[in-house]
Amino acid sequence: MEQGFGSASESIDKSRVLEVKPLRCLVPVFPNPPGMSSVSTPQPTPFVCVPPSGPFPPGVQPFYPFLAPNGTQQTPPSNFGFGTNIPAPVPLNSFRTPPQANGTTSRPKKVAKTRASKSVGIEDDGLNESSEFGTEFTDPDGASNSGNRRVRPRRKSAENGGDGFDVDSLVNSFLASYKLSEFDDFRRTNGDNETVGTILLVFDLIRRKLTQLEETKELATGATRRPDLKAGTLLMTKGIRTNNLKRIGHIPGIEVGDIFFFRMELCLVGIHAPSMAGIDYMSVKLTKDEEPVAVSIVSSGGYDDEGNDGDVLIYSGQGGVQRRDGQMFDQKLERGNLALEKSLHRANDVRVIRGIKENNSSNAKIYVYDGLYKIRESWAEKKSGCNVFKYKLVRVPGQPEAFTLLKSIQQWKDGTATRTSVILPDLASGSESLPVALVNEVDGEKGPPHFTYISTLKYSKPFTSPEPSVGCHCVGGCQPGDTNCPCNRKNGGYLPYSSNGILMTNKSLIHECGLSCSCPPNCRNRMSQTGIKVRVEVFKTKNRGWGLRSWDPIRAGAFICEYAGDVIKALPGSVDNYIFDATRYYEPLEAVRENSNEFKKAPFPLVISAKNNGNVGRFMNHSCSPNVFWQPVLRESNNESYLHVGFFAIRHIPPMQELTYDYGMVSIDKQEKGKKKCLCGSVKCKGYFY
């Protein structure tokens, strides 16, 4: 055994590193402009790319930092400000040609290739799309090679017959709803907040829907065992992705601290292209030689990374372990390892995405964009006698907290560190399953005006008395696809929630199980009845009074809390800051805001006052770019129906980001009454709210 290498310093083998052939340029060539903000104003990087299909615009020369526009300059410019010279777009590998915006020259190729080689083909069941692709592939199975014949049958099963559901039509309808049907090359290449958000939203809608279809056995067997991959592929093959060309530095539309729940999400928004590999890199051409340069890494802890030290990350190279049997061998200085080595010498920024276990019980992982790092050192270590490369990355200073914040929160939760500025450890006094801290880091105010904490909505009398409703007899909890379950039927045949409590589809009304149902309290169809699901805190905002935010990362679609309070008959005469008025018009999602009224929610006859009694819902502020939406939830029991209001996440919400929803619009004739100046700060702010 190589126990002689026990200490890290002894095991450093610089000779490995020194084998790298000398580099022409040993000074930083991908500098950030001084004072560059990592969050709000990502600057253009030198490697903004154009579609590599060419021809290149006149005057465009590759790799500005290395070559002057005339191609004569061999050394990096001394002025790194990029003030007058806009970095030239750079073609990457030509086979990654994205579909053209209007011409269909490259698209049929890509699609045909994808179909022939990947043979997944779920998109085939909607052949209405195929005309767009021009030439239809004729005989992919006729290819001479029979090597992967094993995989072919799946394609057949997924192609059409067995599926009771038209996935392609579903996807197309999602794309139409979110105005992605005519997704152009510009958005495909250059992301922004809205494009990134919409793509992630649609990805999750498709993923959730596929999960639902899988549960109810409406898809061919095995077709969606990995709904995340399937949803990703569907969008990828349709070209619904952004930032699809690799670049060094920040990705437009993605901020430090943004969180993700699937590796496919990282691909779709262009922050990290490989679906599994941890190192993403691209080729750059220095003179006549191409060499790889690392652009991003995912640190998931699978390789003994020493990732607990905040702004320093010791990252292990890739390879060196046989996937099947776990047998180890020497890592080689190739692919990602070589790219990291080159990036060490070039000192270019490398994006770091850190994976972290969401909680102790499940092995679900979340990924947080931790911003830019630079590689400072590399060496080789021995592990079980085999060579392993190590890279020391140091975070570029001045970026907002991201990974370290998540680590701090974990410590608050497990008690190894204490949250500062806590006024009250549990505002709810134990009436919720999770404590709700009251925090003020802003001023001396000791808390909001007094109110009584209740965890659910209080009715003085039943909401409606329609025809008798039938409760279910699902003793073990309602099961998806159970056609005998009346609660299933009331929801259109699907349970509205996934197994981990994610709202599956946006509906006008959710029917939850009620008092007359035999199912247990932990039934999946009682999501809103067991109180808050995330560890929230009430905190003092800078300029908007008290607000609500979460210690836990929140998945898109996740239930957060209901709006508790007293049901009142009508709006009180005096203006009450703690009113929830379901009779207003609401536009549920920002992404469809400009669409016609058909997307607006119909008003519901429910008004709640949380002035005297309420829960955390009463602290949620208004925003014109909200991250939370509400959903009417009906709980029925025999002849009585109780309407509730459930809050759900519109998108993935990073920890400590304020939770907000759109307070909605009152009717036209009352608009001036109770108008308040909106301070949400969104670029889409309407300036006021009610």
Add this chain to the structure above:
DNA sequence: GGCTTATCACTTAC
């Protein structure tokens, strides 16, 4: 050179 095929990799849910 362009297309096909195999290989790679810090996934993920059961």
Add this chain to the structure above:
DNA sequence: CGTAAGTGATAAGC
């Protein structure tokens, strides 16, 4: 905890 299905990018192969 193990494992198998499954992906985009890459590189080898023809």
